[in-house]
Structures are given as C-alpha cells and as structure tokens.
Amino acid sequence: MKSALVTGANKGIGLEVAKQLAQQGFFVYLGSRKLESGEAAVQQLCAAGLTTVEAVQLDVTKPESIRAARAAIGEKTSVLDVLVNNAGISGSMSQTARHATLEQLRTVFETNLFGVVGVTQAFLDLLEKASQPRIVNVSTAMASLTTYADLDNRNFDYRFPVYQSSKTALNMYTVNLAHELRDTAFKVNAVCPGYTKTDFTGHQGTSTAEEAGQRLVKYALLGPDGPTGQYFSEEYFPAPANCPW
Template sequence: MKSALVTGANKGIGLEVAKQLAQQGFYVYLGSRSLASGEAAAQQLRAAGLTAVEAVQLDVTNPKSIQAARAAVGAKTPVLDVLVNNAGISGGQPQGALQATPEQFRAVFETNVFGVAGVTQAFLDLLQPAPQPRIVNVSTAMASLSLYADLDNSNFAFRVPVYQASKAALNMYTLNLAHELRGTPFKVNAVCPGYTQTDFTDHQGTSTPAEAGARIVKYALLGPDGPTGQYFSEEYFPAPATCPW
C-alpha cells in the first residue's frame, strides 16, 4: 500500500486531501500540531469507512516535533510515496507593507516557508526509495508576482503582503527543490487550491474543500510523464501554460 503524509491535515483543505488520498488507496498520516485534533480528524475519516489513516503530532515550526514525526512515520513504513506540505497560516489582519511588524513576517515565514523546508528535508530519505515520489506544496494565486505587478488592476486589489511574500518564497523553494531533484523519479510542484470555503477564509470562497482537495491530489498522483517544477492555479488558470508565477 502506498503511503502519504499531509501536514495541517486535521481540518479544512488538509483533511480533504487526506480523505481523497485514502479513497485512492493510500495509507495516510495526518500531520497535526495538536495530536488530539489529529486523532479527531482520523476518527472522522474512519467513521466514513476510511480506516487506513493515522494521526501524527507534527508542529512544522518545531524542529524537535518534525524529527519526532519522522521517527514515528519511519517506524511504521520504510517508504513514503507522497508528501503534501499543506500547513500554513495567514498572519492575521491588518497586514500592510508599511504596517506589518517583523514579528508577523517571522511567524508566517516560520510556518509557510521554513516549516515546509524542514519537513521536506526530514522526510526526504523516506521519499527517495518510492518508485514515483511526489511532493506538493500548497501555494496560492496571490503569490503571483506577474499578477500583482499590475498595481492598478482592480481584480487584484486585495493584498496581504506578509502572506503573499511567504508563498512567493515557497514557490521559489519549490522551483529549486525540483531543480535539485531533476533526473530522478520525483515530481515537485506548487498548487493553488483556489479560494476555498474553510476556517482559513472565514468560510468565504468560490471553491468547496472537495474541489480544492481534488486540485492538490491530482498532482500527488502524477504519472511518470507528469510535470515537475511548475505552479498550478486551476481555478483561475485552467490552462497550465498560461498560469503565471
């Protein structure tokens, strides 16, 4: 049975990704900062008939927690087929390039960038033996430099500089990770789930968690001829070739 780790999997998009991967026959480790929340999420999936799930305590901002999670997963399986770096925070409001504090930037980057790098590096040795290892980093269309360089476009008037900067950095990390893993079976991509109705958006949005989860899972299931080192935002840019970084 293939296995997957999803960070931030106790609710929202992460839980939906875990659910859909379990439906695809994966044994799914639900990474959660709170083990109790992770256990509750796993029980929810088991109640729906998806028994190949297990909660793992994983605070992506805590190196000791990352290493403990790596040890826990490694004790259960020698191979991890999929890593979905979903855990993320917005940084709260207000945000502004002139008003956001250094503490806001540090907190958001700690989760959205440093946490992704730490988890990826910690679990890489479990991913490497997989026949077709996949890494999906959950990004956002709001991190697009191309779109937001149009300063007068009313379609992109809403700006959250701290969050956007962290996800733009995540996109660059994704590119470089794909570059370093080129010539191997790895596929590494960044995916925007869309404007999704979860706690993260105060349940506002144009996509359901199921739709968002499907967009992410699609790239976790890529075949050997699939793309790598790309950014996909299918809600906004159905044709990948037109999707701007």
C-alpha cells in the same frame, strides 16, 4: 500499500486531501499540531469507512516535533510515496508592507516557508525510496508576481504582503527543489487549491474543500510523464470586494 503524509490535515483542505488519498488506496499519516485534533479527524474518516489513516503530532514550526514525527513514521514504514505540505497560516491580514513588523513576517514565514523546508528535508530520505515520489506544496494565486505587479488593476486592491510574500518564497523553493531533483523520479510542484470555503477564509469562497482537495491530489498522483517544478492554479481569482482574509 503506498503511503502519504499530509501536514495540517486535521481539518479543511488538508483533511479532504487525506480523505481522497485514503480513497485512492494510500495509508495516510495526518499531521496535526495538536494530536487530539488529528485523532478526532481520524475518527471522522474511520466512521466514513476509511481505516488506512493515522494521526501524527506535527508542528511544522518546531524542529523537535518534525524530528519526532519523522521517527514515528519511520518506525512504521521505510518508504513515503507522497508528501503534501498543506499546513499554513495567514497571519493578520491587516498587515501592510510599510508597517508589518519583523516578528509578524517571521511568524508567517516560520509556517509557510521554513516549516515546508524542515518537513521536506526531514522526510526526503523516505521519499527517495519510493518508485514515484511526489511532493505537493500548497500555494496560492495571490503569490503571483506577474499578477500583483499590475498596480493599477482594481481587482487586486486587496493585498496581504506578509502572507503573499511567504507563498511567493515557497514557489521559488519549490522550483529550486525540483531543479535539484530533475534527474530523479521526483515530481515537485506548487498548487493553488482555489478560493475555498474553510475556516481559513471565514467559510467564504468559490470552491468546496472537496474541489480543492481534488486539485491537490491530482498532482500527488502524477504519472512518470507528469510535470515538475511548476506552479498550477486551476481557479484563478482576484480577491473579492468583501474579502474577509
């Protein structure tokens, strides 16, 4: 049975990704900052008939938590087929490029970039043992430099420089990791799940968690001829006029 680790999987898009991977026959480790939240998510999936799931305490901002999660999963499997780096935070959306503090920047980057790097590097040895290892980094259309370089387009007046910068950096990390692994069986991609109705967006959006999960799982299941080192966004969107996030 193939195995997968999904970070930030106790609710929202992460939980949906875990659900869909379990439906595809994977044994899924649900990374959750609070173990009790992860265990509650596992109970929810088990009640739906999906029993190949297990909660793992994983705070991506804490190296000791990453090491403990790697040790715990390593005791149960010697191979990891899929890693979905879903855990992310928005920070305060009132931050501006002129006034955001270094502490605010560090807090968001700690989860959205450094957390991804830490988890990926910790589990790379297990992924290397898979026949078709896949890494999916959850990004956003709001990280597009090309789009947001259009300073006069009123559709893009909503700008969240701290959050957006962290995800743009994540995209660059993704393509560089893919470049280093280009001669292997790895597929490493960044994917935008879309403007999704979850806690993250105040339950506003144009996509359901199920639709967002499908967009991400597609790249976790890529065949050997699939793309790598790319960014994908199936639902391109400008921030709506009443954007709460």
